[in-house]
């Protein structure tokens with residue numbers, strides 16, 4: 001199936017996408033921890049070369065990524081962040 005560039009489509013242009021951008025970046029660690037989610041279509045944007053390399057991109061950090069899939073963070077730093085967020089929510 002042909003995918004069109006998400007960035008260009010927003011501007012009303014149909015350009016065939018040649019690249020995939022992972023909103024939550026696929027580092028070695030994250031691929032290991034989130035293997036079943038990282039290549040999920042929700043995490044991937046289809047883009048043309050120009051949009052992928054020359055335009056601002058949608059980016060998710062680990063917390064946003066986990067929230068989207070309704071899972072608990074799995075990396076050490078992600079778990080720490082989630083704990084801190086929980087605390088600040090309680091205090092609010």
Ligand SMILES: [Zn+2]
Nearest residue numbers: 005008048051
């Ligand atoms: Zn484009």
